[in-house]
Amino acid sequence: MELRTYFVETWGCQMNVLDSQCLEGILQARGLRPVDAAGDADVALLNTCSVREKAVHKVLSRLGELRQARLDTGNPRVIGLCGCVAEQEGARLLARSAALSFVLGPGRINQLGTALDAVRGGERVSVTGFEQRRDIDTHLVARGSSARQFVTAVHGCNQHCTFCVVPYTRGHELSRPLAEIVAEVELIAGAGVKEITLLGQTVNAYRCPETGANFADLLAAVDAVDGPWRIQFVTSHPKYFTDKMIASLASLRKLGRYLHVPFQAGSDRVLARMHRGYSCSEYLAMADALRAAIPDLTLSTDVIVGFPGECDDDFEQTLALIERVRFGQLFGFIFSPRPRTPAARYDGRVPQGVAGDRLERVFALQGAIQLELNQALIGRSVEVLVDGPARRGASIWQGRGDDNRVVNFPAWPGIAAGMLARVTISGATAHALLGVPAAGAKRATRPAGA
Numbered sequence: 001m002e003l004r005t006y007f008v009e010t011w012g013c014q015m016n017v018l019d020s021q022c023l024e025g026i027l028q029a030r031g032l033r034p035v036d037a038a039g040d041a042d043v044a045l046l047n048t049c050s051v052r053e054k055a056v057h058k059v060l061s062r063l064g065e066l067r068q069a070r071l072d073t074g075n076p077r078v079i080g081l082c083g084c085v086a087e088q089e090g091a092r093l094l095a096r097s098a099a100l101s102f103v104l105g106p107g108r109i110n111q112l113g114t115a116l117d118a119v120r121g122g123e124r125v126s127v128t129g130f131e132q133r134r135d136i137d138t139h140l141v142a143r144g145s146s147a148r149q150f151v152t153a154v155h156g157c158n159q160h161c162t163f164c165v166v167p168y169t170r171g172h173e174l175s176r177p178l179a180e181i182v183a184e185v186e187l188i189a190g191a192g193v194k195e196i197t198l199l200g201q202t203v204n205a206y207r208c209p210e211t212g213a214n215f216a217d218l219l220a221a222v223d224a225v226d227g228p229w230r231i232q233f234v235t236s237h238p239k240y241f242t243d244k245m246i247a248s249l250a251s252l253r254k255l256g257r258y259l260h261v262p263f264q265a266g267s268d269r270v271l272a273r274m275h276r277g278y279s280c281s282e283y284l285a286m287a288d289a290l291r292a293a294i295p296d297l298t299l300s301t302d303v304i305v306g307f308p309g310e311c312d313d314d315f316e317q318t319l320a321l322i323e324r325v326r327f328g329q330l331f332g333f334i335f336s337p338r339p340r341t342p343a344a345r346y347d348g349r350v351p352q353g354v355a356g357d358r359l360e361r362v363f364a365l366q367g368a369i370q371l372e373l374n375q376a377l378i379g380r381s382v383e384v385l386v387d388g389p390a391r392r393g394a395s396i397w398q399g400r401g402d403d404n405r406v407v408n409f410p411a412w413p414g415i416a417a418g419m420l421a422r423v424t425i426s427g428a429t430a431h432a433l434l435g436v437p438a439a440g441a442k443r444a445t446r447p448a449g450a
């Protein structure tokens with residue numbers, strides 16, 4: 001079976017985006033080239049996410065569409081299931097869907113070639129589980145042309161929050177050697193990348209397996225690499241921010257002014273049932289210490305409403321915490337039971353209608369806070385990394401400042417994605433800023449480097 005073309009469909013988080021780039025790199029190294037639609041591809045990969053409910057249902061429905069495309073056009077001849085649903089379901093999905101050629105978990109990405117060879121030999125294989133090392137040839141990662149790139153610092157997670165499927169789908173926590181991360185950052189910085197985001201489910205728990213260096217050491221080493229404009233990292237766990245680490249963060253030259261630190265619930269009772277490992281007052285102390293050290297910091301967060309047993313008073317405490325911290329960005333979710341997680345078996349289920357009302361109240365409060373915070377920026381001059389047209393073909397372009405806020409502004413001749421430009425904020429909504437080119441911005445594009 002000759003395989004010449006591929007299509008990778010990516011669902012979910014930044015980790016999956018980076019995993020897809022790794023998968024693409026392996027396919028390209030085998031001589032396959034990308035096409036724009038699964039129906040035109042010899043090989044179609046679904047890189048899936050299982051964080052939300054009905055993930056398996058969604059995968060089966062997409063597999064049905066691909067199977068129909070194969071009946072109609074002969075392609076995709078090979079369909080591979082990757083990502084967290086692959087790890088979660090493994091061989092079960094292979095048995096359920098005849099359309100599927102192989103299943104490949106996130107810990108086995110580097111075995112894509114082996115899986116394809118097996119399929120070409122007439123087998124259907126499921127490759128899941130986790131190894132002690134996860135070796136990816138970083139030279140092979142198909143990074144595309146974006147000026148923003150991700151680099152993995154920590155694989156997996158050991159926290160076992162009771163609602164979360166990640167420890168089961170991405171395995172135990174495994175930090176990469178510091179030297180390996182820095183070498184990868186140097187490699188992509190040399191290619192002109194301007195913003196590098198270090199990834200990990202609990203990235204600030206980083207500990208170099210070779211030297212014992214901690215996350216502050218890693219950031220200092222990455223900060224010293226010539227080239228990038230900004231360094232970001234995501235996701236941080238509140239309990240790993242020590243005073244020493246916060247002081248180290250404040251001393252970095254290139255650290256972005258955006259920090260994502262999920263609080264999940266504002267009630268100690270719920271936090272304990274979630275097994276989060278901190279109290280509400282500890283979270284607030286951490287937020288205060290971060291802001292004291294980095295005054296222009298934008299904090300972003302995740303919150304879950306309707307966790308089993310969450311009563312009205314617990315929820316009011318969540319609202320109070322949002323009001324107190326005034327996050328620049330908030331991602332809110334209704335609790336959904338995930339396979340294998342303890343909370344899926346908890347009693348005290350909150351009715352969907354109640355949880356839905358709570359989420360609306362969270363969004364209403366957050367929307368009002370964001371609007372105020374954004375309006376306070378009107379008149380300020382900010383440097384943005386230009387992403388491209390806000391919509392295809394539009395004359396309004398968009399970029400992000402180093403606080404990760406989206407800014408929309410009119411294009412000018414010579415504007416290009418990946419350029420740094422200065423804009424003056426001229427208007428604000430709750431979710432975006434409007435800008436105009438600052439005086440001289442049309443000339444003032446900086447080369448890479450802080």
Ligand code: SF4
Nearest residue numbers: 157159160161164201
């Ligand atoms: S720390 Fe994050 S990824 Fe790890 S179990 Fe908790 S919610 Fe999941």
